[in-house]
Amino acid sequence: MKDDTLSGPRTHALLADGSTVCIRPALASDHEQVQGLYEEMSPENLRLRFFVASRRSAKAAADRACAAPHAGYRALLAERAGQVIGLAEYDTGGSGPRTEAEISIAVADGLHHRGVGTLLLEHLVSAARADGVASFTADALSENQEVLRLFADLGLRTARRFEGPEVRCTIALDEDDGYLTAVEARGRAADVESLRPLLRPSVVAVVGAGRRPGSVGRAILHQLKTGAYTGRLWAVNPAATSILGVPSYASVGALPRTPDLVVIAVPAAAVPEAAEECGKAGARALLVVTAGLDAEQARALLEACRTYGMRMVGPNCLGVSNTDPRLCLDATFAAHHPRPGTAGVAVQSGGVGIALLDGLSRLGIGVSSFVSLGDKYDVSGNDMLQWWETDGGTDLALLHLESFGNPRAFSRTARRVTRRLPVLTVDAGRTDAGRRAAASHTAAAATRTMTRQALFTQAGITATHSVGELLQTAALFHSQPLPAGPRVLIVTNAGGAGVLSADACAEAGLALPAPAPGLVDDLLAVLPEGAAVGNPVDATAAVTEEQLADCVDRVVAHPGVDAVLVALVPTAVATATGDDLVKAVTARPAHGKPVVVVRLEQALPVQLLPRIDSGTVPAYAEPRAAARALAHAAHRAAWLARPAGTFPALDGIDPARARACVEAYLEVHPDGGWLDPRTCAQLLDCYGIPQLPWAWATSEDEAVLAADRMRGADGRVVMKGHWPGLLHKSAQRAVHLDLRGDSQVRAAFRDLQTRFAGLLTGVVVQPLAARGTELFAGVVQDQVFGPLVLFGLGGTATEILADHAARLAPLTDHDVHDLITSPRCAPLLFGADGGGPVDLAALEQLLHRLSRMASDLPQLAEADFNPVLAAPSGVSVLDARVRLLPCRPQDPYLRRLR
Structure with missing residues (x-):
């Protein structure tokens, strides 16, 4: 949360132990607390900080930190529950432009090794960079190993020079991916730790559970009890001593033990007071299912969470579940308990959440943990990705997000997580009507379709168009290996089913290669007379179970095939002979390549059929569903096969x-x-x-x-x-x-x-420009997503033809390659018109430089280069327009809570 008030910008962030602190500028009114911070230090820590153990140093330090703000100096405080617990400051030593600053840092005794100093330094680095400072210097006693380790572990280049008993440390503030990775790792560890009270609570209390049936609070209490929750469970209701056999107490403060998680299901007007009571009692997490909070109630709720360091899910949500048998937490008001499994689910819509829980349970995939984010005041999809990455029980992540709080941080997290497990989402709000619905449903800002799709593509997220398609794709990812490529061979016992399947695969972007001559001979040797071996392979209605199984085995074993789609229809021939053609697939062990079944008579859209080796095979009711799932799998395999992109060094920039x-x-x-x-x-x-x-x-x-x-x-x-x-x-x-x-x-x-x-x-x-291909390159600065770089066909018809691709800045080398090759005009750049390829290296450089300019300058609202003339001899911007808007720079990767 960031609150720009008279006291200056206040940012809340997580320490290594998962607790919350407020980072803010030091004020004159903080003098007494800052002086007390130093006066309460042990003599040894005072000596390490000031090189002498004098108590007089405390007042001088407080005088400096709490003086009126002046150029070249900045002091940041870490505050918890109103108490100052740390201070970091830098001073350039003058009012003119200086690129080097002297820093110092102090942390309260008893709070070392919790990340206070590191967090303060991260925020100080961000502020210094914005002020044009290029390096920090600090003097420390050589025996002060704690502060030396703090500087060394920061993730920035640090040099040391020993001068007798002292060490002079110089820290370069260069922006590089190594520092971001270090910050990200610290943030991930703190985030996961902060979610433990929410997703692995030992004590749960439900506030608002009534004695009469029908209340949401009572429904959640019922789910917790009947779900066999293994921890301590209490209700909070001043009018009852027991509800559903669960002990009830008059207030949260009266509970026998401090709860880790409190479920709040009271009317909207009572939510802030309930949250305040939970904070004072020491609760670590809130689940607020109440809907309809007004702006003031929302502000008070979030303020209570930040003041007392509580993580929160909601408000306006379905609840949370963790099916770990050691916990059995079901704090939802869904109709049924979720089936234990390996899919992590996070949704903003409760209705979508119920549909996914039911679908995953029916498929047998089950759920590892489920979070209904609701209005998403605090815990977000980014938090849940980091939890699933480390929880040890999740191998598939399903998301339904209608808004993004910090898309750039989400993108960095998703790029890392999708390397370890598939992340699937429903691309909600693709139309103007959908975006209006999302805004009214979640109070979320509308997002451009192109921007959101760029985010998903760059992060390796599998984006589907419906809940049904999401479940159909999840079934394939859960049960089958990824294909090595897009080549699919179709096997069918009915020509019409094969044609439908071929159309579906072609429309999904899959390849349908003709079988190699050797494979044709092999298949004709095992199939009945009259079979046609092409793609599709028409095995005819006379095919037996054994013949079909031999056919599928030979197709799967062929190196020219990446996946097999078996399209079956029930026939009287198979019934008369007692053949079960589905068993031709399920009675064989795993093939090492994805094999899917299409059964046109199947009632359910997708099922997982048990296989002989205890695995499963996905069966779809219609070919398009199977083809889309295979296409998503092929895209994921291609994304994983490509190494992570890099940011090339650019010369000649200022x-x-x-x-x-x-x-x-x-x-x-x-x-x-x-x-x-x-x-x-x-x-x-x-x-x-x-x-x-x-x-x-x-x-x-x-x-x-x-x-x-x-x-x-x-x-x-x-x-x-x-x-x-x-x-x-x-x-x-x-x-x-x-x-x-x-x-x-x-x-x-x-x-x-x-x-x-x-x-x-x-x-x-x-x-007058020479001949060449007219292109378009531009930037739109999205207030939520940051800069979006667009590229495509240029000239006067650029808006009419709309032949553009888009990626979010900053662009890696892979992003630039995708930008250049995605538009329909791409073949022209490679010489398809007979004029020879354009200077692709120069075009790549142009896009990298445009991306860097947009990333460096948040004030750049729009940039429009049209036309950009590309020729074999080089690339040049013929006409450029740039629009600026006042915008305060904000570090998108700085650790902070929403």
Whole structure:
């Protein structure tokens, strides 16, 4: 939670033990507490901190930290339950621009080794980077191993220089993936620890369980009791001593033991008071099922959670479950207990949650843990991914998320987790109507479809279009190995079923190769007379169980086949002979390749049929479901086979000059706006983005002089009008092409000046560009997801054709490759028109530099490069527009709670 009040920005984050602290600037009113922090230290810790054991140092340190803010100095406090427990500060030693700062850190006695100092330093690093500080220095006694280890384990490059009994440490604040990985690892450990009271509670209390049937609280209490929860269970109701045979107490504070988890099922108006009572009693986690909280009630609820360090699920949710037999926690009001299993489930919609619980139980996959996130004030999908990554009982993750709190942190987590286990989701809110429904249902901000799909693609998440497709794909992932590729061979006992299956596979993007000659001979040798061996393989209605089994075995063993789809229909022939064609698949042990069955007479959309070796085989009621599941499996296999992407080093960039350029513009234009051509060119130059040469002119004579400088070998130039707010020059007919000689240049300038009198502020003169492929590259800064980079076919028809791909910045080398190869126009870039391939290396560099510019500058609201001219000789931006908006930089990877 971040709260910008008169006291400054306040951020809540997790310590290594899972407890919550508030990180905030030191204020004058903190003087007494800061001085007490030092005065309560042992003499030995005082000596290690100040190099002397003098108590007078405490007041001087408090005076410095709590003085009025001044340039080059920053002090951050760690506060828990209103008590200051740590302080970190840096000082550049002057008011002018300084890139080096001296740091110091102090943690209260008794709270060492809980991550207080590390968390403070992470926040100090983030603040220093935003202030332009490039390195920290610190002096420590060589015997102070704790602080030296703190600096060394931070994840940043640290150098030491010994000077007698002291050590001079220098910490470089370079932004690199190694530091992010270290921060991420610490955050993951703290996050998982904080979720233990929620998902593995030893004591549970239900507040709001009534004596009469019908209340949600009573239903949850019933589920906990009948689900054989192994911990201590109590109800909280001042009007009862026992409910459903469970002891009841008047208040949370009156319970015999402090509860780990408290379920709150009281009216909305009573929720904040109940949460406050839980916090004061020492509860570690809340499950708030109540719906309908207003803004003030929501604020008070979250404030109580942050003040007392409680993690929370909800409000407006179905509940949580953990089927571990050592726990048997079912704190939901679903109609049935979930079947124990290996799928982790997190949903925002209670209805979707019930459907997934029932579907997974019916399939026999079962659930390891289930969390209904509801309005998601605190615990999110990101938290649950980290829990499943380490819980030891989850091998499949299913998500239904209607909103994202921190998509960039979610993406980093998902990229790591999907390497270990499949993560599947329903792509909810794909249409405007769907997004409106999501916003009204979860108070979530709408998200662009393209942006969300880019997030899923880059993170390796399998995105399905419905709950049914999600379960159908989960059945395949749970029961079958991943295919090595997209090549599917269809085997059927009915030609019509084979045709339907072939259409479904082709529509899903799977390959249907013709069987190799050797395989054809092998299959004809075992199949009945009249069988046709193609793709599909039509085994005919006369095929026996044994013949079909031999056929499937030979197909699976062939190296040119990655997966097998067996499409079956019931026939009188099989019935008369007593053959069970399904057993041709299930009576064989695992094949090492995915094999799926389609049974057109099957009533259920998907089933898992038991196999002879205790495994299962997925059976689908129609071919499209089977083909989609196989396609998802092939995509996951391809994603896993590709190594993690890297961020290439870029030379010739100057982020500091770019930030200065942005700040200078926003100082003059505090509301932001579209940059003029000169400022835009300066910004692009900071990132080495190649531009076609140009000159600026504000008069007819200046235009002639500019044209003389810009003319190429053929003497032709282009003139483009400009005024603030002009976006589509061609649509406004503000462009003159193919100008030859001074007279045509003068005429063009006069035309623009006449038609756009009172608007025109000048013109841009450029040489006429050589031939090439016109492309488009741009950025849209999404307030939730961050910068989205778009690429595709350019020119005047770019919006009509909409031939674009998109990825979220920052872009890895894989992301850039996908951007270039995804649009329909991609073959043109590789020479499909006979003109030879364009300079792909230069195009990749352009996209990397655009991505870096968007990542460095949160004020960059939009960038539009159209057209970008790509040719074998190079790549150049012909026209660029950039819009800036005032925006305070925010570190997307800084550890903080929502």
